[in-house]
Each structure stands twice: as C-alpha cells, then as structure tokens.
Amino acid sequence: MYCLERGPVDDRRPIAVVAALHGDEPCGAYAIADLLATDPAFQRRVKFVVANERAMEAGERYVDDDLNRAFPGDPHSRSHERRLAARLREELADAEVITFHSTDAEPTPFALLQNPSETTDAVVRATGLEQIVDISYVDGGLEDVVDGVAVECGPMRTRGAAESARGILERFLTARGALPGAVEPVDLDVYRVDGVVDRGDLAFTGRNFQRVHAGDAFAVDTTGDDGEITAPEPFTPVLMATDGYDDMLGFQATNVGPLSELEP
Numbered sequence: 001m002y003c004l005e006r007g008p009v010d011d012r013r014p015i016a017v018v019a020a021l022h023g024d025e026p027c028g029a030y031a032i033a034d035l036l037a038t039d040p041a042f043q044r045r046v047k048f049v050v051a052n053e054r055a056m057e058a059g060e061r062y063v064d065d066d067l068n069r070a071f072p073g074d075p076h077s078r079s080h081e082r083r084l085a086a087r088l089r090e091e092l093a094d095a096e097v098i099t100f101h102s103t104d105a106e107p108t109p110f111a112l113l114q115n116p117s118e119t120t121d122a123v124v125r126a127t128g129l130e131q132i133v134d135i136s137y138v139d140g141g142l143e144d145v146v147d148g149v150a151v152e153c154g155p156m157r158t159r160g161a162a163e164s165a166r167g168i169l170e171r172f173l174t175a176r177g178a179l180p181g182a183v184e185p186v187d188l189d190v191y192r193v194d195g196v197v198d199r200g201d202l203a204f205t206g207r208n209f210q211r212v213h214a215g216d217a218f219a220v221d222t223t224g225d226d227g228e229i230t231a232p233e234p235f236t237p238v239l240m241a242t243d244g245y246d247d248m249l250g251f252q253a254t255n256v257g258p259l260s261e262l263e264p
C-alpha cells in the first residue's frame with residue numbers, strides 16, 4: 001500500500017483518494033500521479049492511497065481475495081487482501097473517501113455507495129456525475145466500512161478510464177476545498193439495488209440505467225438453451241455486463257429519484 005499526504009492539517013477531516021483497490025483497475029493511480037506531477041497548492045489535507053500495489057504490479061485483480069469483498073479485514077490473516085483491508089480501514093477511518101474503479105458495465109462514469117450519510121451526499125455531489133447506485137444490498141465492500149463513495153470512471157484497461165478519473169479527481173478536490181477554484185455541486189439520479197441476476201452464462205442486451213418493462217428481453221442465454229431472457233417484473237439494470245462477473249450478469253435496481261429529494 002502506497003500512502004502520501006499533502007496539504008495543511010486543520011480542523012477539517014482529511015480527504016482520502018483511494019486508487020487500485022482492484023489491481024487491474026489502475027485508472028485512479030494514473031490520475032493521482034498525473035495530478036501530483038503538476039505540484040498543486042493543496043488547501044486541505046488529502047491522503048493519496050494506492051491500495052493494492054502488489055496486484056497492480058502483477059496486472060491482476062487481486063492476489064488472494066477480492067479486496068472489495070474482504071472488509072472488515074483481519075491484520076493476522078494469511079490472505080494479502082484481508083490484511084490490506086484491515087490496514088486500509090484504519091488509514092481511512094477519519095477521512096471522507098473517494099475510490100476510483102473501472103468497469104466493463106456501460107455507460108460510465110457513475111458513482112456507488114453503501115452507507116448513505118451527509119458525507120456521501122457531499123462527496124458524490126462534488127464529483128459532477130449524474131448517476132449514483134446505492135449498493136447497500138451487497139456486503140463487504142470498502143464503502144460499507146468507510147464514509148465515502150466509489151466512482152466507476154470508465155471502461156477496463158483503457159486510457160479513457162484514466163482520463164475520466166483525472167477529470168473527476170480534480171473536480172472533486174476543487175469542490176471539497178482541497179484545490180483552489182470553485183465548482184457547483186450537482187444533483188444525481190439515485191438507483192437502489194434490490195436484486196441480482198445470478199447467471200454468468202448470459203449476454204446482456206439491455207442498457208444500464210434504462211428501465212426494462214415486464215415481458216421485455218434484456219439478455220440472451222449464450223449456451224443457446226434458453227434463448228432470450230425476459231423480465232418477469234420491471235426493473236432497471238445497473239452494473240450489468242456480459243463479461244463483468246463470473247457468476248452473475250449484474251444487478252437489478254429501482255430509480256428512487258434525485259438525491260436532493262430523498263430523505264436524509
């Protein structure tokens with residue numbers, strides 16, 4: 001784990017920018033390196049963390065376990081990622097956190113959260129993104145144990161993901177008072193995950209964030225046995241991708257409206 005701190009210590013909580021939670025998603029690490037190369041005048045304490053350096057150097061998602069399913073972690077575990085999860089949790093305990101990922105699910109970018117709070121509201125509104133997925137339905141992610149959000153910046157293994165991460169990082173740090181300048185916070189559409197399509201043998205034919213009506217086809221069985229897969233009930237697909245997960249197609253969600261209109 002690489003950790004570098006910049007900016008003055010004051011009575012505000014530090015910001016933590018976390019990259020490479022998944023070793024095969026280095027977009028955030030590129031964005032951090034690119035930003036620091038410009039030697040900006042930070043006006044608030046920021047911790048830059050490259051989480052799973054070992055997996056990143058190997059070009060793998062993880063060494064022993066998926067780090068984003070390894071929380072709360074265990075400092076004495078034999079698993080590299082379970083030890084790392086415990087260290088990360090300690091490092092990020094007092095911070096407002098943003099984590100950078102890339103994904104095979106389209107379109108990007110969008111944000112993810114697990115524990116809605118005043119901080120997650122402020123953090124996500126600083127990103128400039130238009131959609132956020134509340135994935136509280138799933139256990140064990142980083143956002144389950146820290147105060148912050150994750151951002152899916154762009155497609156896996158692309159320069160575009162790194163460029164997207166760079167833009168989001170600068171906008172976010174400016175909006176949160178860590179970089180000079182001013183940007184307006186935005187409102188976002190909120191999607192709450194309430195189900196999963198747990199088949200890894202499907203090809204996704206719908207579009208994420210676009211509602212599938214009852215009876216509409218949204219996937220095809222790649223083995224050819226079941227043909228088109230239709231929705232028994234309406235839902236909105238999120239994080240669905242043909243090759244995104246081994247054991248599932250992705251998640252079903254409900255659009256619950258703009259963030260500004262939700263109960264705090």
Ligand SMILES: [Zn+2]
Nearest residue numbers: 022025101102
């Ligand atoms: Zn990831």
